[in-house]
Amino acid sequence: MFYGLAALIGIVAGLRTMLPLAVVSWAARFGVLHLDGTWLAFLGKTWLAWILSALAINELVVDQLPSTPSRTWPLFFAGRLAVGALAGAAIGADHGHWAAGAAVGMAGAAIGTVGGHGVRA
Numbered sequence: 001m002f003y004g005l006a007a008l009i010g011i012v013a014g015l016r017t018m019l020p021l022a023v024v025s026w027a028a029r030f031g032v033l034h035l036d037g038t039w040l041a042f043l044g045k046t047w048l049a050w051i052l053s054a055l056a057i058n059e060l061v062v063d064q065l066p067s068t069p070s071r072t073w074p075l076f077f078a079g080r081l082a083v084g085a086l087a088g089a090a091i092g093a094d095h096g097h098w099a100a101g102a103a104v105g106m107a108g109a110a111i112g113t114v115g116g117h118g119v120r121a
Contacts, residue, residue: 006102010109010110011112014110014114018058028049033093040098081106084106
């Protein structure tokens with residue numbers, strides 16, 4: 001079950017970079033994801049959830065600007081892969097498999113990035 005969620009959050013990371021981190025952070029904050037005692041426990045901090053939410057809203061605005069580079073630009077692509085891996089790791093860590101979650105999240109981010117670019121082109 002968590003593989004599907006990790007893939008889905010990865011696909012979202014491919015489409016919107018900050019949204020998956022905000023979602024995972026709020027899920028950890030409200031106890032939906034149990035990250036206490038893991039290296040990802042920092043995601044459950046209230047202040048971080050608010051900051052990530054603000055960044056996600058900002059991204060929605062900035063992404064609409066004509067000067068925003070393509071999501072497949074190497075630095076942006078790598079960022080989306082990293083976010084997909086981190087969000088997937090958080091979902092996997094809740095089930096004791098953070099490395100598998102990270103791998104699936106990263107694969108989902110690659111799919112979301114390339115698929116999103118294809119739809120927009």
